[in-house]
Amino acid sequence: MIAIGLEGSANKIGVGIIKHDEDGTVTVLANPRKTYITPPGQGFLPRDTAAHHREHAVGLVRAALKEAGIKPRDVDCICFTKGPGMGAPLVSVAIVARSLSLLWNKPIIAVNHCIGHIEMGRMITGAQNPVILYVSGGNTQVIAYAERRYRIFGETIDIAVGNCLDRFARILNLPNDPSPGYNIEQGAKKGKNFIELPYTVKGMDVSFSGILSFIETMAHQKLSSGECTPEDLCFSLQETLFAMLVEITERAMAHVGSSEVLIVGGVGCNERLQEMMGQMVAQRGGHLFATDER
Known part of the structure; x- marks a missing residue:
């Protein structure tokens, strides 16, 4: 099984692709990301962070597919961070995941942010x-x-x-x-x-x-x-x-x-x-x- 995952719960947006073999071996095929960096002394606001994620999401998906050497037809499922995290950035990434799910006709899976880190x-x-x-x-x-x-x-x-x-x-x-x-x-x-x-x-x-x-x-x-x-x-x-x-x-x-x-x-x-x-x-x-x- 090959899964593509989109994470954007804070100031980083990342697209990961993993391959899970029948023997249980998991291989990371791609892991590009972009970080929203603000000037010194400032934090990152949800609205601006969401705009950053929308700007880079499609490019990162393309970069991940190219790095993994696969086509959309090779993907078995699309995962995304459901939460917890910052609301506006999470919504931006969820919309991308849902759009890809409809475009590629692939199942979509919501992932708990904390459990994702642990696993x-x-x-x-x-x-x-x-x-x-x-x-x-x-x-x-x-x-x-x-x-x-x-x-x-x-x-x-x-x-x-x-x-x-x-x-x-x-x-x-x-x-x-x-x-x-x-x-x-x-x-x-x-x-x-x-x-x-x-x-x-x-x-x-x-x-x-x-x-x-x-x-x-x-x-x-x-x-x-x-x-x-x-x-x-x-x-x-x-x-x-x-x-x-x-x-x-x-x-x-x-x-x-x-x-x-x-x-x-x-x-x-x-x-x-x-x-x-x-x-x-x-x-x-x-x-x-x-x-x-x-």
């Missing part, structure tokens, strides 16, 4: 039954599979960790190219002084809005007086946020008796998060699996 991670890494840390711009959840369902064991009670990082990048006026979180990660590597920030773990849940408010005030005060550098703040924020995520992930591992952890989502590409999580998992005699920029 993609399992496919790429080979993880069997892991505790999943799903961290992105709009989601922060600790998930495990139990009784034929993915169950949420812990999550953020306000904003997602990626949203926290993105908004802090705007405070520092960091570029959005290739992403705010990536530029914070590079700045954190140069940070030398750790500044204590609020650490808010409530059972299996976490809270990031208070940390963001605190570090915003601190940035205005300490940067102007020269008491610390932007790199110090990036370092301190990363270490605090990721320590919280490692804590609730370890608690979930103990609860379900798992020895595997899989990190998925955009923030999961952060090498420091992978390093911290890897140290915790190693101490428990387990294995860490993580996805990359693909």
Whole structure:
């Protein structure tokens, strides 16, 4: 079976084509994408993001078919992100998927964004039954599979960790190219002084809005007086946020008796998060699996 999938839940639009053989082997045939990048200090609005996706959707479908070396007649089904995500961009991509379904006379399948991340991670890494840390711009959840369902064991009670990082990048006026979180990660590597920030773990849940408010005030005060550098703040924020995520992930591992952890989502590409999580998992005699920029 060959499936083509369209994803556009945030500022990236991507078109993927996979081949699923009878022996269970899954091969990625194509994976082009376009990212809507705004000027430094600005986020991306749903309306503008949707317009970006509409502009690039057809070109990406053509590029994916060419990269995979197939024709529309070879496609068996068309998948699209149903949600969660930003409404206007999701609708834009759904309309493209429905149009292709009618044009090519192929069945259409709606995919849950979160489950898509998890299954993609399992496919790429080979993880069997892991505790999943799903961290992105709009989601922060600790998930495990139990009784034929993915169950949420812990999550953020306000904003997602990626949203926290993105908004802090705007405070520092960091570029959005290739992403705010990536530029914070590079700045954190140069940070030398750790500044204590609020650490808010409530059972299996976490809270990031208070940390963001605190570090915003601190940035205005300490940067102007020269008491610390932007790199110090990036370092301190990363270490605090990721320590919280490692804590609730370890608690979930103990609860379900798992020895595997899989990190998925955009923030999961952060090498420091992978390093911290890897140290915790190693101490428990387990294995860490993580996805990359693909």
